[in-house]
Amino acid sequence: MKDTFDENAERKAWMGLLAKAPEGRVAALLDAAMTRPEFTWLRAPEIGSTMVRGRAGGTGAPFNIGEVTVTRCALTLATGEVGHAYIQGRRKSDAEAAALVDALMQGARAGAIRKAVLVPLEAEQSAAKAARAEKAAATKVEFFTMARGED
């Protein structure tokens, strides 16, 4: 157990949320909330692949699972905040939207963005997760042994 406080935990959480969002969803929420601010590219969206590693049981020795396609980009707003995005798949416009949200979350409008983009995204993701778990739970089979009445 780590006893240090991870100061990036909050940012990690929202970047994970943006990375897992379905196609076009972040852009739709962002455009509904505000007009996109001006920005300049530090790294224009580019597509590459990255190795995903895992640990057996979460604690074993790390091993390579396989490569996934990743789109990444970095941009800076006129006010100086830097936003990064790493998105699975070949989705340049999604990477742009995610990087914009990441940059805006570090600025003065963080509260509004959280309410308009992150909260609905989180609700959708936990609803989808719950629906999937429910569907799986409905097919659960209880095995039990009946008394054979030998006595």
Next chain:
Amino acid sequence: MQATALAGGFDTPAIGSAHAFRCVMEAMARPGTVQDIQGAAPPAPLSVAAGTVLLTLCDTDTPVYLAGKADTDDVRTWLAFHTGAPLTGPSHAMFAFGDWDALMPLDSYPVGTPEYPDRSTTLIVECAELEAAGAKLRGPGIESEAALSLPETRAFQSNRALFPLGLDFIFTCDSRLAALPRSTEVL
């Protein structure tokens, strides 16, 4: 996070790095010629040429040593963002960057092994001036004789004596670059 320290990469990475690589290759193949190179806009004290060379040649598998005044936070952040190259000391570096005095002593860099002569350091030397005049050069890639303004001659002569081991040098100044591979004889 400072956005200014991250700006200044290639506009089009594939094309920019291909052009820059061609420049470095030409310079290495013809010691004593001065090439124009551009593409990157690195933070001070990196020159345009040095920044472009680092962007082109460095990646996560090439440890870089930043010597002396070159080792600033801005340079570290910029290199990490654009190349991901790990920083290291001179004894494990594949590339070293700095001005000539800061890079000394030369015997702290790996010169390769007889089985793997490529496991040596390439020194990127920032120069105040760079022109095709000065010390006389002879060797592969030079028809009869070439000249290059070198910071000194003795170090390069003893480096040549190690051939096929040894260090390779790239000299940068503003947006110009020249190279001195280990095969070149300095007269």
